[in-house]
Amino acid sequence: MSDVVAAGAWVEIERVLLEPEQRSPQLPEETRSTPYVLRMSGFLDAEARLGDEVTITSLIGHQHAGTLRLVNPSYEHSFGTTVPELLHIGLGEEWR
Template sequence: MKKGTWVEIHDIILKPEERTGMIPEETKKVPLEMRMKGYLLEEAEAGSRVKIETLTGRIVEGTLLSENPTYSHTYGETFIPELLAIGRDLRKMLEVDHE
């Protein structure tokens, strides 16, 4: 990937044995991981150790995962009817406040 490409990196922040004792047992068993997006500072290939510059100007190091990453946030496969009503209910509340 070329220098200046928008990329996503990954890094292990804390190994399981380095994590605090004040977290659930299941959580203690896994590392604390980071994923971050930014601009690639030097040409590199996926899987290599790289540095990026984030939108806020931070320089962060990690393993290069992907080029031009997309967002994939969802609420899962479950249908949540309450989410449909939020906009309608909020609009009604705002109309009442302006009367």
């Protein structure tokens, strides 16, 4: 059964913390109309399949529950492309 994720695997879970109707009325409508979602990585406590409700143990030993979303998650963000004009800030005149 290749779709079973083994206990101890590094995974990501997702859990809705606030439903749209629970969000602050001061938020912009576009934000207020979506759930506030937590995504967290940790070690899977028991074997499961993607989409199952599971518990994980974080790197500091706390247990968290949520829906199993990813196996071996990685970071997908960046700080954008390099801005050459910023590379020499703070390096001193000898580097310019």
